Amino acid sequence: MNQNKLFRLTRIRLALYYAIVMGLILSLFAxxxxxxxxxxxxxxxxxxxESVAGTLHDSIELKLQxxxxxxxxxxxxxxxxxxCRVENSKCIQKQPHPKRHLLGIVTKSSYYIRFFDxxxxxxxxxxxxxxxxxxxxxxKTWQFLKNSxxxxxxxxxxxxxxxxxxxxxxxxxxxxxxxxxxxxDSVKLILILGLLMAMGMIAGASWWLSGLAMQPIYQSYRQIxxxxxxxxxxxxxxxxxxxxxxxxxxxMSKIDEETRDILQTIQRQNQRLTTLVVDMLMLARLDRQxxxxxxxxCCLDDIVSDLIEEFEAMATxxxxxxxSIIRVxxxxxxxxxxxxxxxxxxxxxxxAIQYTPKxxxxxxxxxxxxxxxxxxxxxxxxxxxxHELMRVFDRFYRLSNDRSRNTGGSGLGLAxxxxxxxxxxxKLNVQSEFGKGSTFTVQLWLH
Numbered sequence: 190m191n192q193n194k195l196f197r198l199t200r201i202r203l204a205l206y207y208a209i210v211m212g213l214i215l216s217l218f219a220x221x222x223x224x225x226x227x228x229x230x231x232x233x234x235x236x237x238x239e240s241v242a243g244t245l246h247d248s249i250e251l252k253l254q255x256x257x258x259x260x261x262x263x264x265x266x267x268x269x270x271x272x273c274r275v276e277n278s279k280c281i282q283k284q285p286h287p288k289r290h291l292l293g294i295v296t297k298s299s300y301y302i303r304f305f306d307x308x309x310x311x312x313x314x315x316x317x318x319x320x321x322x323x324x325x326x327x328x329k330t331w332q333f334l335k336n337s338x339x340x341x342x343x344x345x346x347x348x349x350x351x352x353x354x355x356x357x358x359x360x361x362x363x364x365x366x367x368x369x370x371x372x373x374d375s376v377k378l379i380l381i382l383g384l385l386m387a388m389g390m391i392a393g394a395s396w397w398l399s400g401l402a403m404q405p406i407y408q409s410y411r412q413i414x415x416x417x418x419x420x421x422x423x424x425x426x427x428x429x430x431x432x433x434x435x436x437x438x439x440x441m442s443k444i445d446e447e448t449r450d451i452l453q454t455i456q457r458q459n460q461r462l463t464t465l466v467v468d469m470l471m472l473a474r475l476d477r478q479x480x481x482x483x484x485x486x487c488c489l490d491d492i493v494s495d496l497i498e499e500f501e502a503m504a505t506x507x508x509x510x511x512x513s514i515i516r517v518x519x520x521x522x523x524x525x526x527x528x529x530x531x532x533x534x535x536x537x538x539x540x541a542i543q544y545t546p547k548x549x550x551x552x553x554x555x556x557x558x559x560x561x562x563x564x565x566x567x568x569x570x571x572x573x574x575x576h577e578l579m580r581v582f583d584r585f586y587r588l589s590n591d592r593s594r595n596t597g598g599s600g601l602g603l604a605x606x607x608x609x610x611x612x613x614x615x616k617l618n619v620q621s622e623f624g625k626g627s628t629f630t631v632q633l634w635l636h
Contacts, residue, residue, distance in 0.1 A: 219384055578619060
């Protein structure tokens with residue numbers, strides 16, 4: 190039923206909102222954790238590079254004699270130093286000594302060293318110098334670099350001085366970030382997989398929790414339904430007695446005109462109240478659709494024809510033209526409850542007549558579309574604003590304009606129509622343009 194669908198949608202929304210909120214919290218936590226790990230490893234990496242660079246700096250600077258001159262010292266300290274050619278500023282990496290590496294304090298494939306003179310020209314490099322690394326000198330202390338293959342490196346720049354405190358140039362010590370990036374990638378993968386698993390568990394938990402949250406609401410709604418049905422049922426007896434009393438009084442000849450007018454007003458209001466009670470009882474029965482439909486073959490052609498004939502007088506009194514168009518060559522039969530289908534189409538026709546101004550037109554069209562029987566009720570009435578289209582099937586909802594308040598109705602007609610169509614597993618749609626009219630379309634499975 191419509192209410193059960195509403196409860197399911199509400200439960201889905203609650204579960205979705207809970208999952209989204211928890212997902213965002215976990216995502217922020219995972220991001221924060223990743224950033225903490227990243228920062229900790231960057232700090233550790235900087236400390237390592239700084240320690241290596243400091244050791245090299247202190248070892249080299251004490252022995253420098255001439256600005257820009259490195260070769261005598263380099264031959265003693267490094268097994269694989271390459272002195273750059275001044276004419277083209279290119280350095281060619283030499284193969285390292287199989288038993289020696291950069292001062293014995295770093296791994297063989299992680300670190301490199303570059304020496305620049307005071308003008309920023311590359312003099313030499315040592316260690317495992319990566320191919321394609323930019324040779325342009327950058328005086329920034331800390332830098333992240335990429336070579337031509339996209340491999341990342343982190344380096345520090347330190348200034349060098351001779352023994353007599355002259356500016357010698359600069360030394361850059363860098364380290365490959367391949368191991369560092371692999372570790373971070375593994376952390377990312379673990380966090381992503383953990384987050385996906387957590388979201389799966391959150392989805393299940395949120396569905397369970399939303400069900401628990403909806404239980405009191407659902408029980409309260411059932412109690413309201415039962416209360417409404419009981420009240421409507423109890424009102425039938427006093428209403429019937431009141432109507433009978435008023436009718437008997439109207440049949441008396443010895444009453445004046447003023448009293449007759451009062452009795453007729455009471456009779457009209459009793460009739461409206463009786464109609465409201467009948468509608469509420471019908472909705473209560475449809476809500477408890479434990480009551481099974483009386484399955485029978487229903488001829489839609491006959492239902493439409495009978496309704497056109499029945500409401501012809503009402504349309505004439507309202508100065509509205511009521512017509513039917515049957516676009517089928519043979520009878521359209523469905524399995525359903527004839528009384529409810531009759532009420533369904535009747536409500537749509539009455540609604541169309543009431544909201545159509547004088548000289549307007551209401552058409553009832555019966556046709557077939559694939560495996561569906563289609564009934565369309567078109568009018569040239571006041572139409573429905575777009576923002577109210579989704580609410581016209583709500584109980585006791587009425588359009589927010591003056592004419593809708595003057596039509597009398599209780600606001601249950603379309604709600605009953607919707608409940609009936611759902612009980613028959615059909616579809617009821619509405620299209621409307623404000624000020625130009627509306628079209629209600631019913632689709633029912635063919636027999």
